[in-house]
Amino acid sequence: MAEKRLSHAYILAGPEGPARDEAARHLAASLLCGQADPPCGRCRDCRKVFSGVHPDVTVVEREKGDKGPKQEIVVGQIRRITADAVLAPNEAARKVYIIAQADRMNQQAQNALLKVLEDPPGHACFILCAVSVDALLPTVRSRCVRAAEDLGRQEGAPVLSEFARSYLEAASSGDASEVLMFCMNRMKFTREETEGFAGEVKDAVCAMLCGRLEDPGLGRERLFHLDGLMEEVLDCLRHNVQPKQIFGLLAVETLR
Ligand SMILES: [Zn+2]
Incomplete structure (x- = not known):
């Protein structure tokens, strides 16, 4: 297994459904498969993981x-697995807990x-x-790494729309008129578009803070601000x- 894959905790982000469940099993198999990364699919550990019976x-x-x-996964359920996690594995080299x-x-x-x-526990x-x-x-x-299996993403880095990208570029330019132009041109955004835009920028900023995405020159302090x-x-x-007021706010606050 490749060294980079060894971590204690992974986040697998994507819509709920069979594709995500499958990606989680695939990742679990690659953590347990003694053979290779990607998992070989043939060894005892792989076969048991993929048929859902690995102890x-x-x-x-x-x-x-x-x-x-x-409604929720409650603390008792987590306490049960954290108590179990200190016990040695049954047959593999590791124990994997998938929080579906x-x-x-x-x-x-x-x-x-x-x-x-x-x-x-190790x-x-x-x-x-x-x-x-x-x-x-x-x-x-912050304790987890993004799984490479993340659905619809590459290497855990978020894919940016043109809007999010040009906002971040304007913000990193430090040029108030560039930021103002960007915001003026987005005043007609719908609520959904504005929400999507803010979510993407937030995702990108998080990715930059933890080094999954290249920072175009904003620096940590500005990233936290954004x-x-x-x-x-x-x-x-x-x-x-x-949205009109929100982009008004961004025009003023982005470079503050
Ligand atoms: Zn295997």
Whole structure:
């Protein structure tokens, strides 16, 4: 297995569904397969992982209640796996815990997971599947690497639309008139477009902060500023502030 793949915790981001489940199994197999990366698919570990019967692979999902699955993954479920994680593997060299809907962990559950991510037993690996990395606490996120299997992404770096890219370029230029031009030209954005734009910029900023995406020259301090600013934009949208006002805010605040 390639050295770069060895981490204790991975985030696998993408829409819920069979493709993501499959990607998680593939990653689990590559962590357990003694043969190679990508997993060979033939050894005992691979075969057991792919048929869902490997004793060292645990999948955590929302518990079933009377009316279908419960809303959240709760702290008790996480405590059970963190207690299990300290025990030696049954037959493989590692133990893998797939949290199939990590974005459904409530805050208490995420904090319990964080404790083990901060000091994981040597043989334990965690795969956190989520619709988006933003659904996880930043403290949890920072302990994980993005899985190369991320759906619809390459090497874990977000794909930027032209809008997000030109905003970040304007911001890194430090030129107020360039930022102003950008914002003036986006005043007619719809709410959805504005939300998509802010989400993308936030994703890109996170990727730059952790080195998954090249920083066009913003520097850490400005990246943190933009991260906070995009958070504010998303919050404004939730409170029905109009895109026109939001781009007005960005025109003023981007270079502040
Ligand atoms: Zn194998």
